[in-house]
Amino acid sequence: MQEIAPKIYIETGFPGVTLGAINWPHGLILIDAPFRAEDARSWRSALLNLGGGVDRILVNLDDHLDRVIGVRNMDCTVVAHASIADNICARPATFRPQPVGSGAEWEQFGGLGTVRWALPEISFNEQLEIYWDTEANPLVLQHHPGPSNGSIWAILPDHQIIFVGDTVTPGEPPFLECADLPAWIKSVERLKSDEFNTHVMISSRSGIIHAADLKAQHAYLTLLHERMEELAQKKAAPEKTESLIPELLKEFHISPEKEILYQQRLAYGLRQYYVRTYLHNSADPGFVN
16 A cells, blocks of 8 residues: 555555545545455454544446456445446346456456445535545545446545546556546546646556656547447448457557457457448448448
8 A cells, every 4th residue: 555645545455446445534535445355354453553533435437347347345325426326227136257358457357256336325517525634634535437338537626636447547548438438538538738837647547657658648548439439430330340459459568468368359359340320320221340
């Protein structure tokens, strides 16, 4: 656990997600949850050593399975965007994790068991402010779609710290199956603006990030969007999205043990994005299905 500011911590030692903890007088505010039960127990044990107030609240930055499978193990009130609450309500009450080749981190680990979803007790649409320290020191949750419709940022204005979730994923391909690329590009442009140029930014995939990471993410998403638009203009079949993978992978320095995972992530995400964005939303019979 790393203290990045007084009473504000991040943890990068668990697979799948960077966690956050804010230790304020009223209690702990947690950012996301590890997906393995043993990691949740370890994280909860570490949090006990922080002291502070007795109440706990957990913020989900989106509903990617890497960060929501283990939420119930944290046993606290959950806050998320309203669309996430709707999505979870629409799911069966229990979920048996079965890998589908999406390239998610949780698929690399067996023995997760049956998952009972933790429904967010508090949800919002555009912005929510949490005052657990003083009236002048809130945690601000803002809706910034892109990685998914329910993606949010957790901002500490007084400390100039911002948890950006999967908006920026340095060193690895982003998850695309629930993405909105134009909205995502706008969200990264917002992070690059003067509004946040002095903030410490925390990615859910790599911890603290820098201006070069924002620039690289913006360029990568722009390339992705251009390539997908080109395929759509050609009325290409969904399987043609796999032809983009070599170009999209060469942007990263990938270790051999991660290569297959990232190929799966792009293959799955590109196809899902293409079908959802250009086929399901198109009445043009000229598209090849």
